[in-house]
Amino acid sequence: MKAATMCEFSKQEFIGGLQALGIDTLEKFCERIPFMRSELKDEQKFREIYNFAFAWAKEKGQKSLALDTAIGMWQLLFAEKHWPLVEHWCQFLQARHNKAISRDTWSQLLEFARTVEPSLSNYDAEGAWPYLIDEFVEYLQENGVMQNDQTTDWSLKR
Numbered sequence: 001m002k003a004a005t006m007c008e009f010s011k012q013e014f015i016g017g018l019q020a021l022g023i024d025t026l027e028k029f030c031e032r033i034p035f036m037r038s039e040l041k042d043e044q045k046f047r048e049i050y051n052f053a054f055a056w057a058k059e060k061g062q063k064s065l066a067l068d069t070a071i072g073m074w075q076l077l078f079a080e081k082h083w084p085l086v087e088h089w090c091q092f093l094q095a096r097h098n099k100a101i102s103r104d105t106w107s108q109l110l111e112f113a114r115t116v117e118p119s120l121s122n123y124d125a126e127g128a129w130p131y132l133i134d135e136f137v138e139y140l141q142e143n144g145v146m147q148n149d150q151t152t153d154w155s156l157k158r
Helices: 011-020 026-039 043-057 067-081 086-097 103-115 131-142
Strands: none
Touching (some): 043 103
């Protein structure tokens, strides 16, 4: 739909989006939904949607994305990509960060999720990750989620 603002669609955005999708009836709309979901499995399409989501979800005039909004977007977006660490990431942010999310962190998290194994076996502490991602890895290790480069338990120990 290319909506300028999250949860708001102008008549022009709505009609133009449906036309671009080739939808002119409710039945076609219902038929199209499974295809649109399947597009999220395509790496390039997912990246486009993920990058679009940052600007779309942030409040007007803000450079960063509110933490609660970012967490909701990550849970929604990674539900289709099945990144096993998404809930740990969200818990970490709420416990340790509690600030808005920059575009750099948003973008680098996708790269981290895409390239680093959930076991962190190929994580390079000397790599060029944002400080927040390095802190996340330390948080996983401190909480016993990761030990000796092996996944032990996907739920944080309390």
